Amino acid sequence: MKILVVLRMIPDSAGELELTSDGRGIDREWLDFQLNDFDDHALEEAILLKEAAGATVVAVAIGEGSNRVLQMAVARGADEAIALEAEGDGMIDSRAIAGSIVALARSKAADLVLCGVQSTEDLFGQLVPYAGALLSWPHVSGSSRLGADGSALRVTQERGGGIAATYEIALPAVIGVQTASKAPRYVSGSKLREASKTAIGKAPSEPAGFERSAEIVALRLPGQRGTGENLGDNPENVAERLANILAAKGFAGV
Amino acid sequence: MRIVACTEGSFGKLEPLSLEMITAARAAGTAGDEVVAFFAGQDPEPAIASLGVADRLIAASAGNSQLIAADPYARLLADAVAAEEPGLVLVPYSANGLDVAGDLAARTGWPLVSYVNEIIRDDDRLTVVAQVYGGKILAECSVPLPAILMINPGAFAEAERRDVDASKVQHRDAAAIVAEGKVRLIGVDVPSYDSVDLTTAERIVCVGRGIGDEASIDIARGLADILGAEIAGSRPVVDSGWLPKARQVGKSGQKVKPKLYLALGVSGAPEHLEGMSKSDLIIAVNTDPKAPIFNVAHFGATCDLFDLVANLSERLQAASSR
Ligand SMILES: Cc1cc2nc3c(=O)[nH]c(=O)nc-3n(C[C@H](O)[C@H](O)[C@H](O)COP(=O)(O)OP(=O)(O)OC[C@H]3O[C@@H](n4cnc5c(N)ncnc54)[C@H](O)[C@@H]3O)c2cc1C
Numbered sequence: 416m417k418i419l420v421v422l423r424m425i426p427d428s429a430g431e432l433e434l435t436s437d438g439r440g441i442d443r444e445w446l447d448f449q450l451n452d453f454d455d456h457a458l459e460e461a462i463l464l465k466e467a468a469g470a471t472v473v474a475v476a477i478g479e480g481s482n483r484v485l486q487m488a489v490a491r492g493a494d495e496a497i498a499l500e501a502e503g504d505g506m507i508d509s510r511a512i513a514g515s516i517v518a519l520a521r522s523k524a525a526d527l528v529l530c531g532v533q534s535t536e537d538l539f540g541q542l543v544p545y546a547g548a549l550l551s552w553p554h555v556s557g558s559s560r561l562g563a564d565g566s567a568l569r570v571t572q573e574r575g576g577g578i579a580a581t582y583e584i585a586l587p588a589v590i591g592v593q594t595a596s597k598a599p600r601y602v603s604g605s606k607l608r609e610a611s612k613t614a615i616g617k618a619p620s621e622p623a624g625f626e627r628s629a630e631i632v633a634l635r636l637p638g639q640r641g642t643g644e645n646l647g648d649n650p651e652n653v654a655e656r657l658a659n660i661l662a663a664k665g666f667a668g669v
Numbered sequence: 670m671r672i673v674a675c676t677e678g679s680f681g682k683l684e685p686l687s688l689e690m691i692t693a694a695r696a697a698g699t700a701g702d703e704v705v706a707f708f709a710g711q712d713p714e715p716a717i718a719s720l721g722v723a724d725r726l727i728a729a730s731a732g733n734s735q736l737i738a739a740d741p742y743a744r745l746l747a748d749a750v751a752a753e754e755p756g757l758v759l760v761p762y763s764a765n766g767l768d769v770a771g772d773l774a775a776r777t778g779w780p781l782v783s784y785v786n787e788i789i790r791d792d793d794r795l796t797v798v799a800q801v802y803g804g805k806i807l808a809e810c811s812v813p814l815p816a817i818l819m820i821n822p823g824a825f826a827e828a829e830r831r832d833v834d835a836s837k838v839q840h841r842d843a844a845a846i847v848a849e850g851k852v853r854l855i856g857v858d859v860p861s862y863d864s865v866d867l868t869t870a871e872r873i874v875c876v877g878r879g880i881g882d883e884a885s886i887d888i889a890r891g892l893a894d895i896l897g898a899e900i901a902g903s904r905p906v907v908d909s910g911w912l913p914k915a916r917q918v919g920k921s922g923q924k925v926k927p928k929l930y931l932a933l934g935v936s937g938a939p940e941h942l943e944g945m946s947k948s949d950l951i952i953a954v955n956t957d958p959k960a961p962i963f964n965v966a967h968f969g970a971t972c973d974l975f976d977l978v979a980n981l982s983e984r985l986q987a988a989s990s991r
Contacts (some may be wrong), residue, residue: 426802428802428936429957431959432805434806440807441802452905506801510774513775527938529921532732533767535802536801536802537783537784537801538782538783538799538801538810539780539781539783540770540783541767541771543691543767543769544743544767544769544770544772545771545775546774546776547768547775548743548771548772548775549775553850554768555738555739555740555768555852556739556764556768557762557764557767569855571858572764573921574679574736574763574765574971575763575764575920575921575924576685576883576923576924577915577921577923578679578736578856578857578859578860579858580738580854580857581856581858582738582852582855583852583854583855583856584851584852585851591768594908598908598910608892620704623689624778625778627780628780629777629780629781629782629797629811629813629816630810631808632809633809634809635806635809636808636959637806637807637961642967643951643963643965643967643968643969643970645963645969646969646970647972648956648970648971648972649972650972650976650977650979650980651980651982652973652975652982653977654968654977654983654984655984656968657952657977657981658772658981658984658985660952660968660989661896662988664929664950666872666928667895667896667985667988667989
């Protein structure tokens with residue numbers, strides 16, 4: 416089995432996000448970029464499948480810091496590393512990169528494409544259904560467990576309300592990973608150093624071929640902070656106020 | 670214009686967000702527009718008994734399957750869209766919607782905007798407001814029609830539940846499409862509430878990734894015990910195995926509405942807010958003053974959660990032993 420796993424580098428949303436002067440993008444100059452969490456789980460699931468059933472794992476990364484993350488992927492067990500050229504330096508638009516991923520899935524003769532169920536930049540749609548539909552392969556988003564069984568895949572998908580459905584899917588397929596079957600592993604410094612010698616391939620960007628798309632008119636920060644009261648940042652003051660609030664509302668006997 | 674509003678349900682229940690899609694469709698429409706509800710599932714009865722506010726209902730049912738996977742759902746929807754030629758298709762942001770919206774966009778080539786909160790109609794275009802970066806940024810987008818929008822749960826109110834007139838229902842038998850599909854349902858797991866049912870809890874203390882590690886959960890559990898609250902977690906906390914799945918709040922966990930919800934180190938991503946924003950009293954502690962949890966909190970504090978929990982636990986304990 417050949418698995419293509421997609422790794423997207425996205426701005427750390429726990430950090431401060433500021434808008435560019437034209438108001439259409441976020442200022443990327445001082446941002447930290449990190450691997451999309453769900454893609455990290457997709458990588459782990461790919462390696463787990465390789466260990467359980469035997470597979471070749473091709474990791475493809477896009478965005479700032481791709482090389483670093485590809486080395487990490489190789490250290491964790493990926494067999495091949497490819498940096499995908501990005502169009503411009505703005506958001507990684509899954510609708511726009513779907514064409515490149517589909518081209519790579521074909522040229523690498525992949526049986527399975529794995530990527531995170533979503534990214535925080537998926538404004539114009541998610542990669543899994545785009546790639547699946549463009550390839551005419553079945554796709555399932557939101558997996559929490561994957562297992563290979565010959566030419567079929569067993570996928571457990573999280574639905575709402577804690578309900579989980581398990582499907583059997585004929586390969587080839589595209590799966591959007593929500594949670595890997597096991598938490599992503601750590602890699603040792605020595606493995607990382609070893610992996611830093613790996614040659615990183617390059618792939619050009621390919622158009623997905625969509626004629627019409629929505630476009631961003633303006634970005635803004637949600638101005639209104641709700642109607643809540645800010646108790647500040649001094650833990651003693653906050654604790655005192657909260658103790659009183661909880662008591663007044665009958666939650667604690669102060 | 671015709672607007673197709675996608676709805677869903679299983680186990681004899683219609684998902685409440687189905688009714689939100691009808692409201693969203695009315696918001697996007699102008700007088701004279703026709704709103705067609707689309708349903709695919711095992712049993713169409715709950716849809717027929719609820720979606721009367723729409724002008725018509727297309728009800729695809731597959732008696733042979735407890736739950737319809739997104740793969741057959743998307744194919745049934747594509748057929749309906751080809752027949753109805755709508756100007757707009759609304760899909761809820763749900764596990765199913767995540768697969769369905771992009772699939773339809775790829776097949777039709779139509780524009781798609783996800784995570785939409787607001788829709789404004791300008792003749793042959795829409796202006797929509799969507800959430801990106803975990804709710805930290807709002808994107809105003811211009812969308813040429815026909816188009817597809819994936820709508821955030823809770824962004825629109827539920828339409829009134831009403832029967833659909835029998836003459837307005839078009840039934841479709843989906844059993845063959847489900848049976849032939851490449852995605853075959855082999856099992857459904859419904860959570861057992863033997864240990865805990867958060868949906869009936871009156872007080873909840875929820876820990877997010879800010880709690881740092883498994884051992885620290887005990888600190889929050891201590892405060893929960895003092896308050897007589899259940900302990901709960903965000904997705905990353907449950908994924909890490911620090912709390913059982915039955916204690917996850919949010920889109921793929923439980924939707925809760927306690928009298929008290931204390932969130933410690935939870936950022937308040939839309940998928941988390943979906944599960945708790947209707948709680949009576951929400952108190953949030955997060956060192957990031959821009960964390961979206963503060964948009965729904967009644968009281969917020971930006972101090973370190975460990976300092977706060979230590980202080981507050983001590984105070985509450987001292988008060989109760991007095
Ligand atoms: C289909 C789908 C379904 C999902 N379902 C769910 C779901 O059911 N439930 C859910 O929760 N998520 C769900 N998510 C995930 C969701 O998008 C977020 O990733 C998740 O809610 C983030 O969890 P968090 O707030 O704990 O972590 P983070 O976003 O990492 O936030 C941690 C927060 O802790 C704060 N912090 C750190 N240290 C401290 C400290 N010492 N003191 C105070 N504050 C601190 C940080 O400022 C940060 O805001 C789903 C996502 C998808 C795509």
